[in-house]
Amino acid sequence: MRAAGRSVRTRLRDRVAASDPGLLRLVAGLRTVGAIALALAVLALIGSDVTHLVAGAMAAMVATFAIREKQRGPQAVTLALGLPVALASVSLAALLSSRVVIGDVFFVVLIFCAVYGRRFGDRGTALGLIGFQLYFVSLFVGATVSGLPELYLSLTVAFACSALVRFAIVPATPAGVLQRLRQAFRARLAQLISAQLDLLEADPDDIDKVLEDLREGTARLHETALMIQTRLDDNTLDESTTRLVQRRIADAEIAAERLGLLLLTARSARRADTLTLHLPGAPLPSMGRMPGTDEATGLLRRDLAALRELVVRPPAEARGTALSHLRNRLLGYRDEENLPAASPAAQDVFRGIGETARAVMGLRVALDGPQDESDDSPATTRSREELDAEDAAIDAGEAAADEAEPTGLRRPTTRAAVQVAVGSTLAIVGGEMLSAQRWYWAVLTCWIVFINTASTGEILVKGYRRLLGTVFGVVAGIVLAGLVGQHTWTAFALVLVFVFAMFYTAPLSYTLMSFFVTAMLGLLYTLLHTYSASVLLLRIEETALGAACGVVAAALVLPVRTDSRTDELLGTVLDRLTDVTEGAVDQLSGGPAADLLDRSRDLDQALGDLRAATQPLTHPITPMRARRDTARYVVALLETCAYHARSLAATAELLPTHPSIAADPRLRGAVRRTVRNIGAIAAHVADPGAATEVETGPSIASLLEYDAAGVPRYGRITGRVLRHLERLDEAVTGLARPLGVPVAAPKR
Structure with missing residues (x-):
């Protein structure tokens, strides 16, 4: 029963790891929700009113998601610098709230500086984001000079709670993230082998669906490999270990993709084109049953299942001779004399299984350390010797030379800063025509559509997605506001749910993220007693205006066309x-x-x-x-x-x-x-x-x-x-x- 329970937990863990590599989305959501919940609890205990609860919650959210560094030390420094930046931002917003023209000019300058700060790396990006977002928060809650002391207290509590959650309650070290990404790579590799097993057994009429799963599995495995390679640069591993892990990840990815091609070729009348695995709708060769005897097909089915078992079985459950027997049999296919009697195409598949098993063994050694060698066959021993020789030959190599960066207005950060400043100016003018109180929604949208975009087309698509999510979010906000009414803590609980959903879905769908943001804002308006259907409808108008201003600025000011x-x-x-x-x-x-x-x-x-x-x-x-x-x-x-x-x-x-x-x-x-x-x-x-x-x-x-x-x-x-x-x-x-x-x- 204990073994069965472990097996269920292992399958569940692998499924979660494959769906969220490194648990990056889960950690981001939990950190943000934890920081907000803790800030709300502390502020409630000291008797803050609803306005400062909302300000503290939004500040905790900003202080959590703005930090981009991977190492804990730089994160702490950026968070410490972020608090005075936040205090200065809300102070200036409160001081300039009654001076419309000067306040608008300063807001545009702040936006320019925040975007330009991205050229200084993750810290410059984070501080610019904190400065802009906290200025926005002060406008949202209607900050005044007389209310600044309480607002300072809310921000200080929010940043302290964000630090506590980040470093103590939901910690995430580079080594831990890398370990979870490795687990995700294993899980996605196992899923790809399962798709290959389905390809072996699929009826000709079902081949399109199976090939779609094969393409998706190949793409997801490659995505995880790239994530691991990126994280290796930020880890504390030595150069040789880093290159070893990188090498074994690449070997496993290439071997698994090649195995899929060999299976596709074996089921085709001619050699399969690699393009079939990368282009949906690519013309398929005529597909039939596996050539040769049913016995050969049965052996392939058995060995693909064994290969998947080698991948998914964690080191703690790999004791005994059963797994060693599977490994020895699969590695034996690397020798011609061990290939079963089958058609040449099927024999190629057996060879591919042997090479993939070798890559999996190398991956296990690189990620989990030395393995038990007592039950090795001669083929396994030879494969280990090859891997050991490769490991010994790995060298740190030379550092790549830095490429010359463009200067002046050709520098991407400078160009984006000018574009956002112009777009924000248009958004301020148009937004104040729509509403003298909530014009800042247009500016926020204009700002957001420029984040992580580099061409007019990308800005247009992002603006469209934000508008679509906002429209559906407004409908949800109207419904929820009617249901929640004036139940303050019920509303805050729903806000936490939406914040988690917002961060969990952000890498998957920008439209979904915009939906959750807008629904959350509807609840916040309810808490601030400023909710009405007209306010949420105004948000749609301001969002459309901000997106349009962003597109106009990108198209007319130092444009970078998609072509x-x-x-x-x-x-x-x-x-x-x-x-x-x-x-x-x-x-x-x-x-x-x-x-x-x-x-x-x-x-x-x-x-x-x-x-x-x-x-x-x-x-x-x-x-x-x-x-x-x-x-x-x-x-x-x-x-x-x-x-x-x-x-x-x-x-x-x-x-x-x-x-x-x-x-x-x-x-x-x-x-x-x-x-x-x-x-x-x-x-x-x-x-x-x-x-x-x-x-x-x-x-x-x-x-x-x-x-x-x-x-x-x-x-x-x-x-x-x-x-x-x-x-x-x-x-x-x-x-x-x-x-x-x-x-x-x-x-x-």
């Missing part, structure tokens, strides 16, 4: 793709070792930035359907290119220690055309008038042909490298058509 932004990021992705491909092939050809892990991570981050920047083009409401499909197709092709480049880099990293991989100088020639084509596409993106073209020619797969004596020209590992090069070359050539790059006819 320009995506072209710039596309050029960066192509440059990073060239770096990874050239570095990997050069190392596989016998060249010096390069820092391929960092290059691969830079490629993934650049591709993530491009994916985010294309959201205005791929949004469902966009009227330009052809352009939307083109953007999705280009991003999917680039994801395909990145997968093959990462696979090449992972194979190149094995070269110094893997006995079955040898450098081959002929690989340099195989990649020249691909690199030239990437450069031609990048030149066309930078200058559409440039005279560039993409070259085509004999397939790289021709290098895999047998020689006259019937002996393979390359070994199995080198053949895999060439297949990655071939797929990369095909994907790069495929980029030419949607991007309008001429394709030269093959030379005879």
Whole structure:
């Protein structure tokens, strides 16, 4: 019974970890709700009225979510500096409340400084956010000079409660967050293997649904890998350990994605295109049952389930010989003589299972330390020796050189500060025409739509989502205000629920977050005795006005159009793709070792930035359907290119220690055309008038042909490298058509 209970708890824990990697959303929600609840309790005990309860609650919320640093020391310093900034902000708001023009001018200057402060990193961002939001809070509660002492007390209590919750009640150290992200990676890897098992067993009529789950699982695993790589930079691990974890995470991700492709190929009449895993709606090859005997299919089903068990079983439950037996059997598939009798495509799947099992074992060693080796088979022992040799070869590498940043108005923070200042000025003028008391809602919306956006299109989409969430939030606020009435603590309890929901859903849906914010504000208005349906309807009008002012400012003042932004990021992705491909092939050809892990991570981050920047083009409401499909197709092709480049880099990293991989100088020639084509596409993106073209020619797969004596020209590992090069070359050539790059006819 105890074992069954542990199993249920483990499954529940893994499900939660997979849905919220690192529990980052849960921690953010609990911290904010805890800080607000504690501040309300303390203020109630000292007899504060409802107005100062509301001010304290909002200040506690701001003091909690504004802090961005990962380490506890910098967090404490920023929080300590935030209190005097908050006190100065509310003081100036109260002093200037009766001087309309001067107050408005100061508010615009404050907004400019708050946005410009982002250039100074997380601390500058946090202090600017605190200064702006607390000015807004003072306007919201109607702060006066005579009421400043009580307001000071509320803010001091709020910041103290925020610090107590952050550092004592709901602590989150970088090491703890990283540990939870590792658990999330395991859980999502297990989910991806489950989707692959479904692919093995699915009827041909159900293949579309299974492939959608496979795509989602692959994307979610990659998302978690990127989160871990980002957190590794902020951790206190030494360089070698950091690179070891990064390496094992990358190995497991690549092996799992390759296993999915091999399964898809085995069920297809021909080799599956990698694009199928990255582009919804991609044309599918004809799908049938697994080739070969039912016995081979049954073995695959058994071994995929065993692989999933290896992933999900925590170290504390991995004792005994059962798990060792599963591991030894799966690792045995890395030897040709242990492959079951099956079709060549099915045998490739067994090989893929063996390689994935090796990656999982390396992941366990990197994350959980040394494992029990008493029951190792010869195949397992050899795999351990390979992993140990790779670990010993890992070097910290050289630090990347800092890139030159733009200056003046070309600097993103300066440009955004000017844009927000102009948009806020328009919002103040228009907002005061709508309401002399609540004009600041328009300014708040204008401010928010500029946060974490970099182009006019992104601002337009964010403004639309905020307006949509606000409309539904107003309806909910009207209903809740009627139900709650004047029950103060019931209203505060609902406020806490909405605050938690707001922070928990923020990374998932900006519309949902806006809904919860607006519903919460309806309750706060009820508490302040200023609620009416007209007030909430006015919020919709002010929100629409603020969003419109933000879009106008972004479009007319130092504009960064979506096309320009995506072209710039596309050029960066192509440059990073060239770096990874050239570095990997050069190392596989016998060249010096390069820092391929960092290059691969830079490629993934650049591709993530491009994916985010294309959201205005791929949004469902966009009227330009052809352009939307083109953007999705280009991003999917680039994801395909990145997968093959990462696979090449992972194979190149094995070269110094893997006995079955040898450098081959002929690989340099195989990649020249691909690199030239990437450069031609990048030149066309930078200058559409440039005279560039993409070259085509004999397939790289021709290098895999047998020689006259019937002996393979390359070994199995080198053949895999060439297949990655071939797929990369095909994907790069495929980029030419949607991007309008001429394709030269093959030379005879």
